[in-house]
Every structure is written in structure tokens, then in C-alpha cells.
Amino acid sequence: MVVKSHKIHDVEMVEALKEARQKIFTEIRKVIIGQDQVIEELLISLLARGHCLLIGVPGLAKTLLISTLAKVLRLKFNRIQFTPDLMPSDITGTEIIEDDHSTGKKVFKFVKGPVFANIVLADEINRTPPKTQAALLQAMQEHEVTAAGTTYKLKEPFFVLATQNPIEQEGTYPLPEAQLDRFMFNLWVDYPSEQEEIQIVQYTTSAYSGQPQVVLDAEDITAFQDLVRRVPVATNVVDFAVKLVRMTRPNFDQSPKFVKDWIAWGAGPRASQYLILGAKTRCILDGRPTPEIEDIRAVAKPVLRHRLVTNFNAEAEGVDTIEIIERLLEKV
Known part of the structure; x- marks a missing residue:
């Protein structure tokens, strides 16, 4: 399937994307059991030109999910295992000295690192x-x-998924808020349901081997990413997104009392941008031409979860950012 944005109408592209979404899910389900919401949010982030932070305990098939997604989208995939002794050049690449046979002199040659891929799992x-x-x-x-x-320019599309283990925090270097803000979504990969876990055990302990087929390629993804930017958004939807983000800031006059009590720092303007981009992408994945307020609500948690900094009062009362976001969505 090759989509040329300049050859077919945007409405037809929306229909093509809706159809492709169903096929992508079908192919991924040959390998991955469950995690439908995570897959949906990964697709939203990819098409919105965002990046994802995945939080989940080991053994929940995060790497398998990402590599399967790369296969289905025919994108180059690299995995980087971050360790305390990893150097920047281990990611970006390094220069080596080699002989230039035409001149007989020594020359520097840049060897690209694993970041030169379409999908990078950190x-x-x-x-x-x-x-x-x-x-x-x-x-x-x-x-x-x-x-x-x-x-050196990176090939498009370029999509980074970084994982963190929520259990072991000893010997780690937490990402600062300014760097966390660069991730569009913060996704929590939860344990499978009982029925899903039974299926996982049955499949992984048998001779079954799912072979997902390619649905889209890099050119298609880039065309759909451009389509997202062309999706029109009603003023009231933008107003809702901006108001929601502004209400996360304790110094904002209209912020509820619980925000002033529990939040030290609220979300910045990038959160509003990602709410709109996420809503636009979600609506066209669903085959709709323009997003609604419900689309903003649907992407609010993954967009805002890592952008709110709670204070001591929230920690003392056992309040997390998800609870604050849920209460905010009731207020707006």
C-alpha cells in the first residue's frame, strides 16, 4: 500500500488510514496478545511525529511489540540497551581512521550508530x-x-521509544522534567488479563510462530504524518485543550484548589500542542475528519502524566498525577 498525499484527496487518505489501522492491529495480534490501548497510542504518537516513554516491569513484551510494529510498517528498527558505561558515541556513531586507497593517506570515516534507524528502542x-x-x-x-x-540528518520517520523499569530505581539517573517534556506520551504497559496471560503461555510454549505481514512503509507513514498536520480543528476543541493545560498550573487563577494543593509545577505549552496533535491523529485513525473534545480527553492522561510535578502534600496524601488528571477532566 503506497499513499501519495499529492495524488489522492485527504478524505480518501483518512479512509485509507482507517483501513490500514485495522490491518495493523490484525498483523500485530499475530504476535502480541492484548495491549490494544498501548498499540493505539503508539500509532498515534508515531503519526503525530512524537516520541513515547514506556513504563512497565520486565517481561511484558515491550521490545517484541516495538519490533513487531516496525516489521508491520517496514521500518528499520534498532534497540539500544542503556547501561552506566554507555557513551554518547555508542548511540550516535563514531569516527574511525582508515586508508584512502586512491591517495594512500589516512582519512576519517564516520560510522553511524544505532540511532540511525526509523524506530529506536532506548x-x-x-x-x-x-x-x-x-x-x-x-x-x-x-x-x-x-x-x-x-x-547528519536522520531518516524519516524517526520515532524513539524509551523504556523505564518502575521497580528498580537504585543506580539510575532519572530524566529531568525538561527532557521528559520531549516525549509526547508516557505509556504504562500493564499486566495482561488472566485470559490474555493464558493465551500468552499457550502460544509461547508451543510451536506457534506468528508471521506479521507488511501493511505500510516509510513513505506511507510520512504521508500520513503530513495529513495529520492538515486536519482542521474547531476553535472550541483548541480552547478546551489550552484550558485543560492551563488548569494544571498552580499559579493560574482558575486552577482548582486541589491543583494548588498538590502540584508544584504544571504542564507547559508543549502539552497543549501534543493534546491537539494526539486528538487529530486519533480522529483520522478512527476515520473521522476532525477531532472532538472527547479525543482530547482520550489522550489527556498519556500527554499530561509525566508533565505534572507533584509536591510533598500530594506524596504525603498518596495522590498521583493520574488522579489529578482525572479530577481535572471532571472540572473542565
């Missing part, structure tokens, strides 16, 4: 020092890598 990103984290985060923001004064 496994346990909080296990490496900030200097190395920053190397990846620069690539995320600018879609390019600079080495020895030369800038």
Missing part, C-alpha cells in the same frame, strides 16, 4: 548518565546528529 534509558541521555534526546528533538562538526 531500553532502560534511566540507567545511563545524563550526558549519554542528552545525545539521544538531541536526536529526538532535531532529527539530526552532529559529529566532529558534521551534521
